[in-house]
Amino acid sequence: MSERKVLNKYYPPDFDPSKIPKLKLPKDRQYVVRLMAPFNMRCKTCGEYIYKGKKFNARKETVQNEQYLGLPIFRFYIKCTRCLAEITFKTDPENTDYAMEHGATRNFQAEKLIEEEEKKIQREREEEELNNPMKVLENRTRDSKMEMEVLENLQELKELNQRQAAVDFESMLEQYKELEKRQRQKEQEEDERETKEMLERALVKRLRDSDSDSDQEEEKRKEQQNKHAAERPTDILTTDISTDSKVPSSTGVKRQKVESWERSVGGMGGKSTLGSLVVRKKPVATNTAQQPGARSLTDATASKPAKICAPTTASSSQTAPAQNSSSLSLLGAYSDSDDSNSD
Secondary structure (H helix, E strand, C coil): CHHHHCCCCCCCCCCCHHHCCCCCCCCCCCEEEEEECCCCEEECCCCCEECCCCEEEEEEEEEEEEEECCEEEEEEEEECCCCCCEEEEEEECCCCEEEEEECEEECCCHHHHHHHHHHHHHHHHHHHHHHCHHHHHHHHHHHHHHHHHHHHHHHHHHHHHHHHCCCCHHHHHHHHHHHHHHHHHHHHHHHHHHHHHHHHHHHHHHHHHHHHHHHHHHHHHHHHHHHHHHCCCCHHHHCCHHHHHHCCHHHHHHHHHHHHHHHHCCCCCCHHHHHHHCCCCCCCCCCHHHHHHHHHHHHHHHHCCCCCCCCHHHHHHHHHHHHHCCHHHHHHHHHHHHHHHHC
16 A cells, blocks of 8 residues: 555666657647636627636637747637637736637726726827927926816815815814813712712701600600609699599599598698698687587588588688687587597
8 A cells, every 4th residue: 555655666777768759749739727717708699698707617728929028828718608609818917817809798897998098098199209399398288287277176176165164173172172071070060969969868867867766755754754753652642633633534543542531631732721620829819609600610611521622712711710719619629520520
């Protein structure tokens, strides 16, 4: 297997390459090559379009008696894909392109035709100037005049554009920068205002919460004070008639205790009831004829239990005859009231 891959072959010692006969081939020999169409073309026989890049099995030959700077020119033969008509084209090293010979027409070569026409006119002008010096002067004056006209037209167009649109790019950039600066300041002011409003809201909410907490604490403190004040044991002795009347039904026990004390001794806070029991001695002597009336009056007052809701006017009317009586009559009335209460 490895013998097939060798590159060096065996030459015998008596090998003479000059004895090998040379192969004589004709100069116009054609070779079969695989190529692609170099441009778009249309067949003259059937009108079929052949697009650039289509592959063909073409025959290649060297053009006789044609060269460009020592470079040979090659001709290619292809067949139409529809009618099998023969189409030929050759290389054009001068223009680095291909030139169509016969069998088809090249498409999309208007620009190339214009360039060829311009080159032809330029060549004829140069040949004419070589033979006629006056023609050279005429051509120069014509060219200078045409150039001046072109410059004048260009200047007119520039002035027209300046009149229609006088644009100062520096002022535009300055205005744009000022606009951006104003927008940035506006955004910053809005942010500061929003943050200030948020802080104010938070402060107001905190103050409201603190006020509500303080109000609740004050209410609780008042309730506790009222509760402690109602639970004092000495309230029985110092309660007034007006306060006892406003006390709810839950304080009925206190009212009963107050009534029991008042039946025996009387309210400690009431000056009218205590004044009817104890009176200072007076040196003024009273008539004995008034003793039975005073005794009967004191018996009536002692027999009737003293009530809390009685007005002060009645107590004062009862104490008026007691003050006029003597101390002995008062002492007897007090002893009679004790007997009645014990019964």
